[in-house]
Amino acid sequence: MRRPSAIPSPAPPVEPERPAGARPFDGARRRVAGFGIDASAGSEADALPAAGEDANTTAPIPLDRGAPPVPSSTRERAEEQDPAETQGDGPLTARDLWQATRARRRALRTEIRRxxxxxxxxxxxxxxGAALALLVVGGSVGAAYSPLFAVETVTVEGTSALKAVDVQKALSGxxxxxxxLVDSSAVKAALVAFPLIETYRLEAHPPHxxxxxxxxxxxxxxxxxxxxxxxVVDAAGVVLSTTDARPAGYALIDVAGGTGSKAFAAVGTALRSLPAELRGQVDGATASTPDxxxxxxxGGxxxxxxxAEQSALKTRSLQALMKVNPSAASYDVSSPGVGIVG
Structure with a gap:
C-alpha cells in the first residue's frame, strides 16, 4: 500500500489594503464577554497568528484578576450603570417625567413637614393657650356683668354713732x-348726706x-x-350736730378766728391725739395762736x-405725769422730754 502524502499547509492570509499612513489595527478594541474588559491590539504582530498557528484560533488575552472597583456612593453606582439599564429599553415619556416630578414633590413636602x-x-x-385665655376672660367679664352677680345685700360696717340701717336705706338704689356696674357716683352722693362719715370704701363680695x-x-x-x-365739731371743723344744750363729754373750744383759723386746727390736732378716755376728761381748750x-x-x-407738734409724745408724757401725780394743779408738756408738774 502506498503511504499518503502530507497535507499541504494553507496559504497565508492576504492582508487587506489599508489607507496610507494608517497603523494596523489602530484603535481596535475587543470586549471580553462576561468581564467588561477591553483589550487593545498593540501591534500587527500581536494581532496576527504566529507561524504554524491556525488562523481561526484566538490568541490568549491577559485578564486582570483584581476585583472591579466598588462605587463609594449610590449616586456613583447610578452614574456607572449602563444608560440602557437605568432608562429601560425605550426613551423617557411625558408620563415618566410627570411621575418623577410628583414623587420628588411628595418627598420634598415630607421633609418640610419633618x-x-x-x-x-x-x-x-x-x-x-391664647384661645383658652380669651375664653376665660370673656366668660369672667360676661358673668360679672350679668344678673348672676347682681347686688342683693348691702352690708354697712364701721359705724358707732351712725345707724347702719340709715346708710342701707340710702344705698337701696x-x-x-x-x-x-355699681354706680360709685350715686353712692358718694348718698353718703354725703351723713356728716359723721369721714371716709368710706366699697367692696364687692360675689356673688351678691x-x-x-x-x-x-x-x-x-x-x-x-x-x-x-x-x-359738735371734729378736728377739721366739720359740723356733726347742733343742740340747744351743751353735750356732755366734749371740751368747750374757745379759739380766735373760728374753725377756719390755724389756732383751731392746732387745738383740733391736740384733742384728737388724746385717747377717748382722756379726751372725755378735758372740759375746755383755748388758744390765741397755734403755739x-x-x-x-x-378736775380743775x-x-x-x-x-400741736409731737402731740402723740406729749400725750404719753401727760399720762405718765397724771399717773404719778394725780392731784397736781398743773402739768406742762410743752417740752415732752421734760414734763413739769405744778
Missing part, C-alpha cells in the same frame, strides 16, 4: 345692679354682697354760737400743751 414639626407644635400650643366700710368722724369738742346753741394751746381738765387741773 423639619417644621417642632415649630408647628409650638405654634399650635400658643394658639390653644344699688340693689339689683350687677356688682361690676356689696360691703360699705365706713370711718366716722371723731368729735373733739363743741363750739358755742352767738344764739347760745352748741355745735399756746392750754387744756383744762374736768390745767395742761400747758404748747404747739
Amino acid at each position: 423639619f417644621t414639626q417642632r415649630s408647628r407644635r409650638r405654634r399650635i400650643g400658643w394658639i390653644v 344699688q340693689v339689683g345692679r350687677p356688682l361690676a 354682697d356689696l360691703v360699705v366700710r365706713i370711718v366716722e368722724r371723731t368729735p373733739v369738742g363743741v363750739l358755742q354760737s352767738g344764739d347760745g346753741r352748741f355745735t 399756746d394751746i392750754v387744756l383744762k381738765l374736768s 387741773a390745767q395742761v400747758v400743751w404748747g404747739s
Whole structure:
C-alpha cells in the first residue's frame, strides 16, 4: 500500500489594503464577554497568528484578576450603570417625567413637614393657650356683668354713732345692679348726706354682697354760737350736730378766728391725739395762736400743751405725769422730754 502524502499547509492570509499612513489595527478594541474588559491590539504582530498557528484560533488575552472597583456612593453606582439599564429599553415619556416630578414633590413636602414639626407644635400650643385665655376672660367679664352677680345685700360696717340701717336705706338704689356696674357716683352722693362719715370704701363680695366700710368722724369738742346753741365739731371743723344744750363729754373750744383759723386746727390736732378716755376728761381748750394751746381738765387741773407738734409724745408724757401725780394743779408738756408738774 502506498503511504499518503502530507497535507499541504494553507496559504497565508492576504492582508487587506489599508489607507496610507494608517497603523494596523489602530484603535481596535475587543470586549471580553462576561468581564467588561477591553483589550487593545498593540501591534500587527500581536494581532496576527504566529507561524504554524491556525488562523481561526484566538490568541490568549491577559485578564486582570483584581476585583472591579466598588462605587463609594449610590449616586456613583447610578452614574456607572449602563444608560440602557437605568432608562429601560425605550426613551423617557411625558408620563415618566410627570411621575418623577410628583414623587420628588411628595418627598420634598415630607421633609418640610419633618423639619417644621417642632415649630408647628409650638405654634399650635400658643394658639390653644391664647384661645383658652380669651375664653376665660370673656366668660369672667360676661358673668360679672350679668344678673348672676347682681347686688342683693348691702352690708354697712364701721359705724358707732351712725345707724347702719340709715346708710342701707340710702344705698337701696344699688340693689339689683350687677356688682361690676355699681354706680360709685350715686353712692358718694348718698353718703354725703351723713356728716359723721369721714371716709368710706366699697367692696364687692360675689356673688351678691356689696360691703360699705365706713370711718366716722371723731368729735373733739363743741363750739358755742352767738344764739347760745352748741355745735359738735371734729378736728377739721366739720359740723356733726347742733343742740340747744351743751353735750356732755366734749371740751368747750374757745379759739380766735373760728374753725377756719390755724389756732383751731392746732387745738383740733391736740384733742384728737388724746385717747377717748382722756379726751372725755378735758372740759375746755383755748388758744390765741397755734403755739399756746392750754387744756383744762374736768378736775380743775390745767395742761400747758404748747404747739400741736409731737402731740402723740406729749400725750404719753401727760399720762405718765397724771399717773404719778394725780392731784397736781398743773402739768406742762410743752417740752415732752421734760414734763413739769405744778
